[in-house]
Amino acid sequence: MNDLMSFGLHRYWKNEFVNLIDIKTGDSILDLASGSGDLLKLLDHRSDCNFIGYDSSERMLKQAKKKIKKKNIKFVKGMAENLPFKSDSFDVIIVSFGLRNFYDIKKSLREIKRVLKKGRKFYCLEFSHINSFLFRKLFYAYSKIIPVYGKILLNNSEAYDYLIDSIKKFPNQVELTQKLIDSGFKNIEVIDILDGLAAIHISET
Numbered sequence: 001m002n003d004l005m006s007f008g009l010h011r012y013w014k015n016e017f018v019n020l021i022d023i024k025t026g027d028s029i030l031d032l033a034s035g036s037g038d039l040l041k042l043l044d045h046r047s048d049c050n051f052i053g054y055d056s057s058e059r060m061l062k063q064a065k066k067k068i069k070k071k072n073i074k075f076v077k078g079m080a081e082n083l084p085f086k087s088d089s090f091d092v093i094i095v096s097f098g099l100r101n102f103y104d105i106k107k108s109l110r111e112i113k114r115v116l117k118k119g120r121k122f123y124c125l126e127f128s129h130i131n132s133f134l135f136r137k138l139f140y141a142y143s144k145i146i147p148v149y150g151k152i153l154l155n156n157s158e159a160y161d162y163l164i165d166s167i168k169k170f171p172n173q174v175e176l177t178q179k180l181i182d183s184g185f186k187n188i189e190v191i192d193i194l195d196g197l198a199a200i201h202i203s204e205t
């Protein structure tokens, strides 16, 4: 789905995203909504850190476990809205293409803030709001075709309808920044990708 929506570019974006993350030796890193482990795979050369891949889906965790077999990378199943970790547990928290799917973003952000150590950073990569009117119109025209692909390729147009709907409903760059502030984050940096088709929000506790 990410391939279709980002024209395959999400792989390149994830690479760029990972390169932005400030990781220090000994850091504990939480990859929230880790899915099949794309980000952890890009980070698995960091044997000097400890990682947790956390996701609500057993099937996604299974895929990730098949792909990544490192002693310093563990997998935990659970919901972002109720993190089973003590306060101030992590040095870095990352989430890519996950936040949009959480049923309660406000609660999840509060949980992220709680388990992140003071003065450390939360990095979020997500689809966002395209700035240019023309590109936005073009993208939404293109997105109407995607459920048709879904029907033809996987006999499932609903999942693709959901994807487009979730992108449209997701807070734009300014609204997400406000949600982060309301959850207690500060020094928020926003980096637009492809004119805002996706955006990275970096925020500090």
Ligand SMILES: C[S@@+](CC[C@H](N)C(=O)[O-])C[C@H]1O[C@@H](n2cnc3c(N)ncnc32)[C@H](O)[C@@H]1O
Pocket (backbone or CB within 6 Å): 032, 033, 034, 035, 036, 037, 038, 039, 054, 055, 056, 057, 060, 078, 079, 080, 081, 095, 096, 097, 098, 101, 102, 103
């Ligand atoms: C589009 S995938 C992204 C996976 C991965 N981060 C990536 O970039 O490839 C979204 C993931 O969010 C997980 N997810 C959805 N709702 C969640 C929730 N409330 N708590 C934890 N994980 C959730 C799904 O199971 C899925 O693996």
